[in-house]
Amino acid sequence: MNRGDRWLVVLPVVLTLIGVIMVYSSSAILGITRYQDPDHYFVKQAVRAGLGLVGFWLCSRVPLRWLESSARLLLVVAVGLLLAVIVLGKISNGAMRWLPLGPIQIQPTDVARVVMVIFLAAWLKLRPPAELGFARGTVPPLVLVGFLAGLVLLQPNLSSAALLGMVGLGLVFLAGAPLRHFAVPAAAGVAGVAIALATHPYMMGRVETFLRFVMTGTLDARGAGWQLDQSLIAIGSGGWLGRGLGAGLSKYLFLPEAHTDFIFSILAEELGFFGTTGLITLFALYVWRGLRVAARAEDPFLHLLAAGLTLQIALYACVNLAVATGVAPTTGLPLPFVSYGGSALLLNLAAAGLLYRVSVATGSADAVARRRFAEAS
Numbered sequence: 594m595n596r597g598d599r600w601l602v603v604l605p606v607v608l609t610l611i612g613v614i615m616v617y618s619s620s621a622i623l624g625i626t627r628y629q630d631p632d633h634y635f636v637k638q639a640v641r642a643g644l645g646l647v648g649f650w651l652c653s654r655v656p657l658r659w660l661e662s663s664a665r666l667l668l669v670v671a672v673g674l675l676l677a678v679i680v681l682g683k684i685s686n687g688a689m690r691w692l693p694l695g696p697i698q699i700q701p702t703d704v705a706r707v708v709m710v711i712f713l714a715a716w717l718k719l720r721p722p723a724e725l726g727f728a729r730g731t732v733p734p735l736v737l738v739g740f741l742a743g744l745v746l747l748q749p750n751l752s753s754a755a756l757l758g759m760v761g762l763g764l765v766f767l768a769g770a771p772l773r774h775f776a777v778p779a780a781a782g783v784a785g786v787a788i789a790l791a792t793h794p795y796m797m798g799r800v801e802t803f804l805r806f807v808m809t810g811t812l813d814a815r816g817a818g819w820q821l822d823q824s825l826i827a828i829g830s831g832g833w834l835g836r837g838l839g840a841g842l843s844k845y846l847f848l849p850e851a852h853t854d855f856i857f858s859i860l861a862e863e864l865g866f867f868g869t870t871g872l873i874t875l876f877a878l879y880v881w882r883g884l885r886v887a888a889r890a891e892d893p894f895l896h897l898l899a900a901g902l903t904l905q906i907a908l909y910a911c912v913n914l915a916v917a918t919g920v921a922p923t924t925g926l927p928l929p930f931v932s933y934g935g936s937a938l939l940l941n942l943a944a945a946g947l948l949y950r951v952s953v954a955t956g957s958a959d960a961v962a963r964r965r966f967a968e969a970s
Contacts, residue, residue: 596953596956597653597949597950597952597953597956598882598885598886598949598952598956600878600879600882601879601882601883601886601945601948601949601952602653602949604875604878604879604882605649605879605930605941605942605945606646607875608872608875608876608879608929608930608931609642609645609646609930609931609938609942610642611860611872611875611930611931612638612642612856612928612930612931612932612933612938613635613638613639613642614838615852615856615859615860615931616634616635616638616852616856616932616933617632617634617635617638618838618839618841618844618859618863619841619844619851619852619856619859620633620634620635620844620851620852620933621635621844622844622845622846623844623846623851623852626846634852634933637933637935638933638938641934641935641938641939642938642942644939645938645939645941645942645943646942648939648942648943648946649942649943649945649946649949650946651943651946652943652944652945652946652947652950653946653947653949653950653953654950655946655947655950657894657895657898657950657951657954660711660947661714661715661718661894662715664711664712664714664715664716665712667708667711667712668708668709668712670704670708671701671704671705671708671709671741672705672741672744674692674699674701674704674705675701675702675705675741675744675745676744677692677701678690678691678692678700678701678748679744679747679748681693682748683698690702690748690750697935698935698936699935699936700935700936700937702745702748702750702753702757702936703936703937703939703940704936704940705741705744705745705757706753706756706757706760706905706940707902707905707940707943707944709737709738709741709757709760709761710760710764710897710898710901710902710905710944711898711947712737713734713737713738713761713764713765713897713901714764714893714894714895714896714897714898714901715894716733716734716737717734717764717765717768717893717897718892718893718894718897720733720734721768721769721893722734722765722768722769722770722774723768723769723770723771724769727770727774730770731765731770731774731775734761734764734765735761735762735765735778737761738757738758738761738762738765739758739778739781739782739785741757741761742754742755742757742758742761742782742785743785745757746785746789749789749793749796750925751786751789751790751793751796751924752912752924752925752926753925753926754785754789755782755786756905756908756909756912756926758782759908760901760904760905760908762775762778762779763900763901763904764897764900764901764904767896767897767900768893768897798817799817799922799923799924800922801817802817802818802821802922802923803821803919803921803922803923805818806818806821806919819849820848820849820850820854820855820923821919821923823843823847823848823849823855823858824843824848824855824858824917824918824919825918825919826843826847827841827843827847827848827855827858827859827861827862828858828861828862828869828917828918830842830843830862831861831862831863831864831865831866831868831869832865832866833865833866833867834864834865834866834867835861835862835863835864835865835867835868836862836863836865837863838863838864839863840863841859841862841863842862843858843859843862844859852932852933853927853932853933853934854913854916854917854923854924854925854926854927854932855916855917856927856928856931856932856933857869857872857913857914857917857928857931858917860872860931861917872931873914876906876907876910876929879903879906880903880906880907882952883899883900883902883903883906883948884899884900884903886899886903886948886951886952886955887899887900887903887951889955890951890954890955891955892954895951895954895955898947898951899948899951899952902944902945902947902948903948905944906929906941906944906945909926909927909928909929910928910929912924912926913926913927913928913929913932914928929941930942
């Protein structure tokens with residue numbers, strides 16, 4: 594364990610602690626309004642963070658060969674959860690994304706996105722697209738990705754389905770598939786998005802609001818553009834140093850979902866430009882160290898596993914920041930490690946533990962190679 598990349602321990606822990614603090618700051622007023630308790634969301638997030646850190650520790654000790662051999666079983670479990678949520682899921686805000694399991698609720702999408710990376714890493718190691726060609730090498734894993742994305746889309750959850758598909762495409766590309774193999778899958782993905790927008794008016798409304806803002810610079814501040822308008826006000830009012838931790842005004846029920854989707858806006862308002870720059874730097878460091886682990890891994894499974902887990906965090910963070918700043922249409926994607934949530938936080942910390950475990954394996958291999966080189970010299 595002492596040969597692992599310690600940055601991959603420090604960074605997710607620091608981001609999680611920042612998240613717990615910002616959840617308290619952004620949700621106290623909402624907690625009073627809904628539950629007469631300013632600590633309601635803070636306590637739940639702190640408990641989940643503690644459980645997530647336990648999950649991090651457990652996953653950092655998982656035997657990687659066992660993980661590789663168990664990829665099919667994990668995929669079966671993930672698909673079962675995605676099917677169960679469609680039938681038994683709890684409806685909230687017009688979507689069935691939460692599956693009640695006794696006293697807790699989980700989002701199977703979070704389980705599926707991590708399991709997909711594990712399974713594809715194992716699959717692509719045995720069946721590299723560069724050797725098997727388009728029909729036998731590229732198509733089968735992309736069919737699986739499309740199937741999983743389709744199940745997520747049925748909830749409906751367009752943004753998560755799209756990012757799951759992007760991570761899957763990225764892994765197949767890293768496994769050696771040439772770019773020309775992605776023309777048909779990309780067209781199919783665009784068609785799927787178009788159908789989802791056409792059949793779900795609220796999704797189309799978000800896209801139209803975004804396009805109107807991009808093309809004309811105007812927002813329906815009292816209608817569909819309310820969230821983005823309030824987000825931009827919060828970010829702009831933060832200035833260089835911010836209003837001060839806990840002193841933001843947008844969380845006074847002006848900005849909906851201030852503790853989840855738009856927590857970055859509250860952080861920008863309270864900590865300013867320097868605070869947001871620090872947060873983005875932490876994410877950039879995490880992605881850099883994760884890609885560094887992937888680049889150093891000689892085993893294809895470890896290489897793809899590290900790359901996929903890192904790419905996932907990078908995409909989720911980029912999309913959340915893009916939404917908060919008006920660069921992308923509004924979605925329901927949380928900011929990894931920072932936003933309020935249960936399944937997302939637990940799975941992100943578990944994935945971070947797996948990434949650290951891969952760094953331990955690559956570090957051990959490097960140490961053995963250096964020792965042999967020294968002995969040969």
